Amino acid sequence: MKSTMKRILAMMLCLAMMATLVLTGCSSKNAPASDSESQDTTTSTTDETNTADESDASAETDNTADTASGNHDLLATDLTKETIKVGILCNFSSIAAAYFVPGTLYAIQQVNQAGGINGKTIEIVTRDSQGDASNVAQKLSELKDAGCVAIVGPDSDSQAPTAATWAEENKVAVISPSTQSTAVALNAHSKYLFVSGLNSWAIINAINDDIKDKGYEKFAVVGTDGGSSADFINLSKREFDAEQATAVQVSASSTDLNSVVMAIQGTNPDFTISSISATTWTSFFAQAVALGLYENIMNYGWEMQEGLYVGTLGDDYPAGHLRGATLYPFAVDELTAEQQAFNDGILAVGKEYFNQDGLVISAQEMSWYIAAQSVIEACKLLEDEGKEYNGDNFVEALESISFTTPYHESPISWRAMDHALCVPYYFGTIVWKDEAAHTITYTDTKWYDANDILPTHDDYKAFADEQGIAMDW
Amino acid sequence: MSFSYLIQVFVIGLATGFIYYLTACGLSLIVSGMGIVNVAQGSFFILGVFLAISSFDKIGFLGCVIGVPLVVAVLAIPFERCIRPLYGKNVFYTLLITFALSLVVSDVTYYIWGSKHSMIPIPQVLKGSVKIASVTLPKYYLFICVVGLVIYFAYWLMMEKTKLGKLLRANMYDREMVIALGYNMNVLFIAMLAIAFAMSALGGVLNSGFASYDAKAAVTVFTNVMPIIFIGGLRNMKATLPSALLVGELCAFGAILTPQLYSLLPALLMVIVMLVRPQGLFTKEAK
Numbered sequence: 001m002k003s004t005m006k007r008i009l010a011m012m013l014c015l016a017m018m019a020t021l022v023l024t025g026c027s028s029k030n031a032p033a034s035d036s037e038s039q040d041t042t043t044s045t046t047d048e049t050n051t052a053d054e055s056d057a058s059a060e061t062d063n064t065a066d067t068a069s070g071n072h073d074l075l076a077t078d079l080t081k082e083t084i085k086v087g088i089l090c091n092f093s094s095i096a097a098a099y100f101v102p103g104t105l106y107a108i109q110q111v112n113q114a115g116g117i118n119g120k121t122i123e124i125v126t127r128d129s130q131g132d133a134s135n136v137a138q139k140l141s142e143l144k145d146a147g148c149v150a151i152v153g154p155d156s157d158s159q160a161p162t163a164a165t166w167a168e169e170n171k172v173a174v175i176s177p178s179t180q181s182t183a184v185a186l187n188a189h190s191k192y193l194f195v196s197g198l199n200s201w202a203i204i205n206a207i208n209d210d211i212k213d214k215g216y217e218k219f220a221v222v223g224t225d226g227g228s229s230a231d232f233i234n235l236s237k238r239e240f241d242a243e244q245a246t247a248v249q250v251s252a253s254s255t256d257l258n259s260v261v262m263a264i265q266g267t268n269p270d271f272t273i274s275s276i277s278a279t280t281w282t283s284f285f286a287q288a289v290a291l292g293l294y295e296n297i298m299n300y301g302w303e304m305q306e307g308l309y310v311g312t313l314g315d316d317y318p319a320g321h322l323r324g325a326t327l328y329p330f331a332v333d334e335l336t337a338e339q340q341a342f343n344d345g346i347l348a349v350g351k352e353y354f355n356q357d358g359l360v361i362s363a364q365e366m367s368w369y370i371a372a373q374s375v376i377e378a379c380k381l382l383e384d385e386g387k388e389y390n391g392d393n394f395v396e397a398l399e400s401i402s403f404t405t406p407y408h409e410s411p412i413s414w415r416a417m418d419h420a421l422c423v424p425y426y427f428g429t430i431v432w433k434d435e436a437a438h439t440i441t442y443t444d445t446k447w448y449d450a451n452d453i454l455p456t457h458d459d460y461k462a463f464a465d466e467q468g469i470a471m472d473w
Numbered sequence: 474m475s476f477s478y479l480i481q482v483f484v485i486g487l488a489t490g491f492i493y494y495l496t497a498c499g500l501s502l503i504v505s506g507m508g509i510v511n512v513a514q515g516s517f518f519i520l521g522v523f524l525a526i527s528s529f530d531k532i533g534f535l536g537c538v539i540g541v542p543l544v545v546a547v548l549a550i551p552f553e554r555c556i557r558p559l560y561g562k563n564v565f566y567t568l569l570i571t572f573a574l575s576l577v578v579s580d581v582t583y584y585i586w587g588s589k590h591s592m593i594p595i596p597q598v599l600k601g602s603v604k605i606a607s608v609t610l611p612k613y614y615l616f617i618c619v620v621g622l623v624i625y626f627a628y629w630l631m632m633e634k635t636k637l638g639k640l641l642r643a644n645m646y647d648r649e650m651v652i653a654l655g656y657n658m659n660v661l662f663i664a665m666l667a668i669a670f671a672m673s674a675l676g677g678v679l680n681s682g683f684a685s686y687d688a689k690a691a692v693t694v695f696t697n698v699m700p701i702i703f704i705g706g707l708r709n710m711k712a713t714l715p716s717a718l719l720v721g722e723l724c725a726f727g728a729i730l731t732p733q734l735y736s737l738l739p740a741l742l743m744v745i746v747m748l749v750r751p752q753g754l755f756t757k758e759a760k
Contacts, residue, residue: 095590095687248732253693255684256724258489258614259735262482263728266474279590283684286592290611290683291485292602312591312685356587 081116083123084389086375087143089153089163091131096155096278098359099308100177102350103368104152106342109349111376118383122376129154136162144172149389150378152177152371157227160184160195167192171391173398175374177367179302181228182235185418185460186469192391194398194419196371197364198302200231200275202420203325205453206427207273207300208239210323216270221247222260222284223275232275238463245269250276255283261291274301282312289313294321298429305331305430307360310440319440323429325448328366328407331440333433338406369405370412370421377401410449417457417473422450474729477607482725488614490721491621494714495679497698498624499672501713504702506641506665509556509564512571515694516578517545517670521677522686523586529593537593537678545674548578549666557659575691583688590685593678617679624672625714632710641665645708700743706753715755 088104090097108122116122125146127139136159143151150173154163157178167174168190180195219242223229233247245267248260261284264272272293276284281303288294304322307330330343343361346369350359378397379389387393398419402411412423428445432438455463464471500514524544525537532540555574559566599613632638640661643651652658680686686694705716720739727735752758 093689095587095689098587246732248728248735251736253690254736255680255686255690256489256492256697257684258485258492259724259728260732262485262725263732263735266478266482266729279685279687279690282590282592286683286685290602290613292609308590314592314594354587358589 082120084117084120084379085123085125085146085148086372087140087146087148087151087153088124088126089129089136089139089143089151090126090155092126092128093130096364098350098354098356099306099362100155100364100368102346102353102359103177103365103370104372105353106346106349106365107369107372107376110345117376117379120383122379129159131156133159133162137166140166140172140174141170144170148172150175150375150394152368152375154178157181157184157197158225160193160227161188164188164190164193173375173378173391173394175371175398177364177371179228180418180420181231182455182460182463183227183230185420185455186464186467186471189418189471189473191395191419194371194374194414194421196374196421197367198325198327198425199420199450199454200228201235201455201459202425202448202450202453203302204232204235204239205455206325206425206448207236209448209453210300210427211240211242211271214270216242218243218245218267218269219271219273220245220264220267220269221273221275222264223247223249224252224254224277224280225249227275229275232273236273238466242270250280250284252278252280254280257284258287258291260284261288261293264288265291265293269297271297272299274299274303277303281306282309285309285318286313286316289316289318294318297321298323300324302326303363305329305440306362306364308362310438311360314438315435317438317440319430319432319435323427323444325425325427326363326366327370327423327426328361328363329426329428329442329445330361330363330407331430331433331442333441336406342406366405366407370423373403373405374398374401374412374414377403415450415454418460420450420454422454424449425453480606481608481610482729483722484608484610485614486722486725487718488610488618488721489724490718491618492676492680493698493701493720494621494717495617495624495676496673496694497701497717498628498710498713499669499676500695500698501702501705501710502628502665502669502672505708505710506645507662508708509567509571510699511669512568512695513552513575513578513691514669514673514698515691516575516582517548517673518677518680518694519686519688519691520545520548520578520582521674522681523582523688524674525593525678525681526589526591527586534593534596538675541678542671542674546667546671549663549670552670553659553663553666557662575695579689579691582691586688590687591681592683592685593681595682599682613682620675620679621714624675628710637664697739700739703743704739704746704754706756709753709756712753712755716753719754 088101090101108124111117112121125143125148127143129135129139136154140151140163152175154176155178160176160178161184163174163176164184165188171192173192175194175196177196179197180199182201184195221233221236221244223232229249237244246263248263250257250260298321301324304324305326310317346365347359347361351357378394378401381397381401382389382393399414399416402413404411408424410424415422425448427448428442430440431443433441461471496518500511503509503511521541524541529537556567556570559570595613599616602609602611632642640651640656644661701713701716701720705712723738723742724735727738746754
């Protein structure tokens with residue numbers, strides 16, 4: 001009786017919350033059931049474990065969603081066809097997944113709609129890492145046990161070393177869309193791990209090239225704990241002629257950053273480097289702008305152009321003071337029809353899969369797209385050559401493929417030495433395209449050839465010697 | 474490092490302390506008045522953030538500052554009903570149920586607002602900075618300092634000069650006696666929770682002018698303010714403001730002196746205080 005009462009009370013709490021929200025007219029999202037204009041259908045996946053572990057990915061589709069291709073059965077796998085299972089490991093418990101995973105889903109949707117690979121469709125199996133590195137190995141094992149031939153994920157560079165160790169032990173190809181750090185390349189080197197994000201050392205080299213004639217004397221770095229932030233701190237200190245005046249590390253969930261801004265301001269830097277993201281990014285820049293940090297100086301980084309950040313900061317977005325590298329220059333002035341369709345397709349897939357309105361383009365989508373496209377290309381190669389799906393064959397296939405995207409005319413490939421992504425780096429300053437409408441574009445842009453800025457084997461060796469790391473490749 | 478810079482750091486540290494105070498004072502009231510640690514307190518802060526973001530276009534900044542805390546305060550009624558069966562039982566029961574309720578509120582928040590994170594625009598009158606002597610301070614931060622002080626004195630007035638305050642204080646010292654005098658303790662607890670939730674929601678509204686949060690950040694908010702409560706003294710509501718200001722200054726100067734470790738300092742101070750002066754830095758030892 002008591003437990004029934006508790007359940008009723010818990011329900012009352014939820015209902016009271018909902019009622020107060022409705023009363024204030026605050027609901028910003030149309031729930032499918034209340035959307036009279038939509039004809040919601042529910043599709044099921046062929047893998048029960050899939051739906052069981054998806055966070056918000058309830059597999060509900062909204063027929064009013066306008067995908068680029070007009071197909072809405074993204075998750076429906078044709079049971080009459082043989083499937084190739086591909087795993088996705090992401091922090092589905094976080095808001096980040098809705099800005100990452102659509103890139104992967106879009107690539108898979110496209111190949112499935114085109115008839116699959118050799119008559120086989122790609123079937124996705126998802127697992128939620130919950131942002132916890134201690135979950136990574138177990139979730140990867142579950143994906144392997146589910147029959148996945150390759151895995152896209154995890155999403156965080158702080159989880160990549162764990163994934164690398166697991167991949168080496170289990171001999172399964174893992175393509176992580178995180179930023180590639182030297183911690184992964186040196187401490188957790190694995191022939192089965194590929195990283196489809198930007199390479200932190202390459203970003204530092206690009207920034208170093210960009211600042212070489214500007215006479216800067218001092219700079220400051222702000223980064224989150226662990227992951228590639230350590231590279232931004234250590235490598236900038238090592239490579240730049242300018243002096244590193246301070247380097248502040250904050251936790252990934254920090255939002256009260258006035259103290260950090262003041263600490264940086266006290267060093268009078270000529271420029272800053274940031275390696276932060278999500279709510280930490282928007283909070284840091286909101287407070288930095290309020291305290292006048294970016295009135296006269298530039299911030300270099302790789303995470304500056306997210307559509308979400310622009311919308312969140314609005315007038316306070318420090319346009320003109322953000323410069324850096326991206327794989328996905330989605331805000332270029334003149335988009336080609338193919339690029340526009342690509343952007344629209346990713347947004348539509350995100351809306352459909354995560355059942356959310358108001359999603360905006362995220363630069364991370366490209367890393368997730370490239371990861372999935374690499375898996376698809378590798379599968380095509382294995383099918384064409386009639387080879388068995390195993391870890392070694394998959395790695396060999398990944399090392400052999402090359403492909404383009406609507407944003408990259410030069411072929412994308414993987415470097416065998418460290419499995420760094422060889423992809424052109426777009427470098428520029430974010431400025432307002434239309435300040436009133438809060439739309440952005442780029443100025444003072446250039447492309448870097450990955451081979452010109454990625455670290456060489458000698459670079460790795462010298463760095464490993466300095467750090468006392470045993471480098472065995 | 475110039476003197477004027479150090480003064481500015483000090484002033485920003487104070488402003489940061491007031492920001493912390495707005496977040497912590499609601500939790501402090503519950504810990505002091507009810508003797509429970511409400512893990513769900515951060516959820517009402519986050520709810521305040523998202524309600525403000527959604528309703529800003531309709532009711533404006535002032536409407537959010539007044540209206541959102543009132544709406545969130547209503548949730549005290551079902552919340553109190555949920556924890557009522559566990560009054561007087563082992564503290565772990567209330568910890569667990571408030572943790573569970575935190576997850577429920579967070580998930581409902583996530584269900585409604587999803588993956589968005591945003592901020593509310595600061596009113597034009599509060600934008601920009603003022604220069605006092607050689608110190609430049611954003612007007613909005615000054616506004617938060619003023620609101621923090623107003624809330625501190627409003628708390629003081631309520632506790633010292635109103636019947637509700639007297640009852641709340643009496644409850645802290647001798648709950649059985651208050652019940653014996655015929656007062657309905659459940660109603661008193663609902664009032665206490667309503668004030669606490671409203672304060673947290675107000676903290677959320679004001680914070681959303683310069684910080685963004687994700688819908689599931691409730692536990693993070695809770696863990697950020699817990700050191701303030703412990704450092705001040707667990708059952709001493711008056712100690713929350715000086716404790717929050719101390720933590721604000723600790724972070725401000727800590728970020729300059731130990732930039733890679735500064736975020737650990739509040740927790741480190743909490744551990745030291747718990748070992749050396751367990752009743753809290755600003756609380757007298759019970760005789």
